[in-house]
Amino acid sequence: MSPPAPPEPTSRQQEILDRVLDLVTEVGLAGLTTRRIAERVGFTEGAIYRHFPTKSALVLALIDRLDEMLLGPVAEIAADATLPPRERIERILRHHAGLILARESLPIMLLAEAASSGDPALIERMRSVFGRYVRHVAEVLDEAPGDASGRRISADALASLLVGGLAGLAIHHRLFRDPEFDSRFVGEAIPFVARC
Numbered sequence: 121m122s123p124p125a126p127p128e129p130t131s132r133q134q135e136i137l138d139r140v141l142d143l144v145t146e147v148g149l150a151g152l153t154t155r156r157i158a159e160r161v162g163f164t165e166g167a168i169y170r171h172f173p174t175k176s177a178l179v180l181a182l183i184d185r186l187d188e189m190l191l192g193p194v195a196e197i198a199a200d201a202t203l204p205p206r207e208r209i210e211r212i213l214r215h216h217a218g219l220i221l222a223r224e225s226l227p228i229m230l231l232a233e234a235a236s237s238g239d240p241a242l243i244e245r246m247r248s249v250f251g252r253y254v255r256h257v258a259e260v261l262d263e264a265p266g267d268a269s270g271r272r273i274s275a276d277a278l279a280s281l282l283v284g285g286l287a288g289l290a291i292h293h294r295l296f297r298d299p300e301f302d303s304r305f306v307g308e309a310i311p312f313v314a315r316c
Contacts (some may be wrong), residue, residue, distance in 0.1 A: 133171050145224045156179050183245045198256040205264035210314035217306050220290045228290035254279045
């Protein structure tokens with residue numbers, strides 16, 4: 121059963137989230153403090169707490185924003201039956217990689233925060249995002265022909281493997297800051313796995 125849809129953020133919450141996303145891109149989740157958020161947004165710390173009473177509430181809102189940034193386009197690409205399955209897989213992977221690189225590995229940071237928090241709401245929200253992502257990829261993979269020998273790995277297992285490869289990109293990007301590797305990953309690894 122999916123968790124209930126989160127309430128729509130207010131315009132003030134949207135404004136705060138926009139600034140928080142920029143801040144997280146710069147300093148990571150560990151460097152995220154209400155003081156920094158307040159300075160970035162131009163509010164008092166108390167005003168931040170009125171909109172997001174806990175760090176968990178803020179992280180939940182960030183996960184919801186990730187859901188929009190990642191899964192909205194993934195769902196569109198997956199549903200585009202005018203493209204062959206392997207091209208859709210490549211576009212999905214490129215979209216995800218682009219988000220990782222543009223937002224300094226935000227998806228893996230949010231996953232790590234949710235997993236380490238022990239907060240059931242955070243864990244369930246990330247589980248929902250990851251589960252829907254894997255289902256979209258698996259549905260496209262189900263349309264693709266098997267390998268030349270006729271063997272076929274289950275679509276959900278392969279989808280998890282592909283998503284895991286992007287987690288590897290996020291970890292490498294966060295730890296090594298190697299633009300040449302990032303470029304090779306996107307330019308070489310993604311087309312390679314999309315053809316498999």
